[in-house]
Amino acid sequence: MDALLDISGLRKVYEGSGRRVEAVRDLTFTVESGELVCVVGPSGCGKTTLLKCLGGLLAPTAGRVLFAGKPVSGPPPGMALVFQEYGRSLFPWMRVAENVELPLKQKDLSKARRRELVADALASVGLADAAGAYPWQLSGGMQQRVAIARALAYEPDVLLMDEPFAAVDAQTRADLEDLVRGLWRERGITILFVTHDIDEAVYLGERVVVLSASPTVVQEQLKVDLPDERDQLTTRVAPRFAELRTHVYEQIQAAKRGKADPAGGKADAEPADRP
């Protein structure tokens, strides 16, 4: 079966005002349907650029992105993006339910169906009561839940998340991580989750794609062989979790020093054989 997302040789160079910045040099990896893949890399390595290219918001300089076999040239239907800046991504002039409903108005759906999707999405992020509130009346964590609900209601084939929990406090973050994993297991959607947090990447992902420092290439792909059932208390103290996070950490340090795959990792983590 073909991969849902197929990225090959992706390169993005920003040109402007005499400065030339190579944000992403050469990225090749795939995301299979139903997978939860985390992309982790040092800050400034072009993670956001990668997501914008995948989402069709930016045109790559070279290489190609295939989504369900078709090249991405603009924002494709069937893809939803959750941004880090939830406060700016939600519209303050619309109530929570209106925010969630807006993307659905672009689809050919009946009003009753739209309402159903909105109510269902809000309920699944635990915000059924907040439908009539304005986003700015909610806490940061709740606002990001609204943004997630908006993406869920859109019924995307793939959900792209750009460091969605970087701006919330640690406890809220743990709750939201469990929410995302829960939604992934319940709904079987494909998720590509970008983060700079190694623990988060290992805790959430079925597979972790480690990016190098800029100029960015794929440093390593790693299968996370933790049990499906994960929770904040036991998973994070499991020896295997520690091994994996140490391995990813080493890879990122190596990436920062500019070396490709140093000792192979003393944590004895098997790189995923599938690219």
Added chain:
Amino acid sequence: MKGLNAALGAAGLAAFLALGEVVPRTGLVKESYFPPTSRIASALGDEITDGAFWSALGDTLTGWAIGLAIAVGAGVVVGVLVSVVPYLREATASTIEFLRPIPSVALIPLAVLLYGTELRSVLLLVVYASFWQVLIQTLYGVQDVDPVAEETARSYGLGTWARVRYVLWPTALPYVMTGVRLAAAVALILAITAELVIGAPGLGQQIAVAQSSQAVPEMYALIVVTGLLGLLINVGARTVERRALAWHQSVRGEVAV
């Protein structure tokens, strides 16, 4: 605090009116040029029982309202188009900066040549003066669109029209509202000016007639009416603004998060 402010405001106004009563009566200024408050009040009482006053008021408000409506409609449409169509803003910027500072009253001779003392003369001046207020604010407002909000809309497949309607317009609305409030005040000034100078029917013309027929208290009474009109327009515009922008930081106040 609010009650105290209101009381202070009322006391200040009462003192001002009392001063207007006392100063002419003590002979500090000539009563024939500056009648005491009570005489202006009684002239105002006479005016509001006179049909001619009401039709003049109606004429002034008609010129104001039609002119303002045209200016707001044109200002918003032109502002959005200039911002949305690529290169149009750069191409029009210098022309706008040239046309904007031309005082509307400088167009009075043109208005008379074109339309004489018709309503259209008033409209020309009112529209010219208030159009820029709305246009400039709309241009600023459209620039304020948050790139993240814009990218969110694009990523969910909202087309140009949907993005104008759901993202650009609500973002620009606070600015547009400010523009409308400024334009409403300017439109009233220009409507009265046009009537006063050109002689188009309305309160301005009534003031000119009162002045030339030495009806000094009546003249002051009409001036008071124009002041009240300006006050009402400003209060009305602010009320509309608060209603329409209940979600905006400037209106919603601090929110406990």
